[in-house]
Amino acid sequence: MNIKITKYYYGDIPEETTSAQSSKPNTVELGWPLWEVFIRSKQGLDHKHAGSLHAADAAMAIENARDVYTRRQEGISIWVIESKHIHASNPADATMFYEPSEDKIYRHPTFYDLPDEIKHM
Amino acid sequence: MINQKIINATLHLADTTLILAQKNSEWCAHGPILEQDIAITNITLDLIGQSRMFYQYAAELINELENKTETEDTLSYLRSEREFKNFLIAELPNGDWAQTILRQFFFSSFQQLLFEKLQHIEDKQISAIAVKSLKEINYHVKWSSEWVIRLGDGTSESHSRMVKAIEILWPYTGEFFNAEENDLTEVEKIKSNWIQKIEAVFIEANLLIPQNIFMQLGGKQGFHTEHLGYILTEMQSLQRAYPWLEW
Numbered sequence: 001m002n003i004k005i006t007k008y009y010y011g012d013i014p015e016e017t018t019s020a021q022s023s024k025p026n027t028v029e030l031g032w033p034l035w036e037v038f039i040r041s042k043q044g045l046d047h048k049h050a051g052s053l054h055a056a057d058a059a060m061a062i063e064n065a066r067d068v069y070t071r072r073q074e075g076i077s078i079w080v081i082e083s084k085h086i087h088a089s090n091p092a093d094a095t096m097f098y099e100p101s102e103d104k105i106y107r108h109p110t111f112y113d114l115p116d117e118i119k120h121m
Numbered sequence: 122m123i124n125q126k127i128i129n130a131t132l133h134l135a136d137t138t139l140i141l142a143q144k145n146s147e148w149c150a151h152g153p154i155l156e157q158d159i160a161i162t163n164i165t166l167d168l169i170g171q172s173r174m175f176y177q178y179a180a181e182l183i184n185e186l187e188n189k190t191e192t193e194d195t196l197s198y199l200r201s202e203r204e205f206k207n208f209l210i211a212e213l214p215n216g217d218w219a220q221t222i223l224r225q226f227f228f229s230s231f232q233q234l235l236f237e238k239l240q241h242i243e244d245k246q247i248s249a250i251a252v253k254s255l256k257e258i259n260y261h262v263k264w265s266s267e268w269v270i271r272l273g274d275g276t277s278e279s280h281s282r283m284v285k286a287i288e289i290l291w292p293y294t295g296e297f298f299n300a301e302e303n304d305l306t307e308v309e310k311i312k313s314n315w316i317q318k319i320e321a322v323f324i325e326a327n328l329l330i331p332q333n334i335f336m337q338l339g340g341k342q343g344f345h346t347e348h349l350g351y352i353l354t355e356m357q358s359l360q361r362a363y364p365w366l367e368w
Contacts, residue, residue: 063160067160
């Protein structure tokens, strides 16, 4: 028997698998997609990834995020995006992606003599 | 001036929010999905917070008027059915998710209109509690009305569940506007606003408001359905079995 296992990277799950045929009732079967939640903790800071959740639509996703991720005063602003719209780098590419920069320390701005007058560098 | 009227009114507000919280809390760990489980539990915690503020104030008033030593705990754990003044709708069984969110929608919409009035009454404590609670209530209304629309305008299954929930709960909404001597504001005057709110959401949800339905009354006067006794028995069991147990 041949079983085909398709490996998906995070967020790259194609449409058809989001309505799974499993007999177990779950939120995926109900057609509730996964959403990624980003929370801004205070004015001036950027939105940071807080986690993910299920919701039927964007409005529900924001409310769920409010209920799940801001109940301990974690945030003042929420972004949500359906997980399927996020594309991730392939872990198999890690070697060619990231290792070449290891021996290029000259890319760090540490080879300049900064004048004393310049602060906060 | 402290009088029995303001005490009864405060207890009514406290009892309704406590009993509704007690019912909603049954969903804890049983919600349709984790995210909504947390949503209904958050609302429950808001309601318990509101009831605590009302009980603390009621205890203060009772102690001053009658020279007693009531606390928020004695008022919630040591009174019996006939002493509870909550709306009947709060003590009804949860039913399915449709019935639970519809009750929240009916009650929160009423509470929103009521507290908008209460924030301007003479009693400083009640008006302060109303101002603080309204922030929470506005969210409860948003959350529950979206659910009414989602289910009413959803599948034929979800629609029929909403229709059934309306049939069960509608007869308990008349009590909101049944004026009595202890009221802090003229409740009958907010009825038309409430109907408008419900209608606006029902139109979007493809649902109809029932007409000419007999309305159940009695909660405010301490006349309850058969359900309240069971709720109190469970809620008060620890206190009754082990008085003043601490943990």
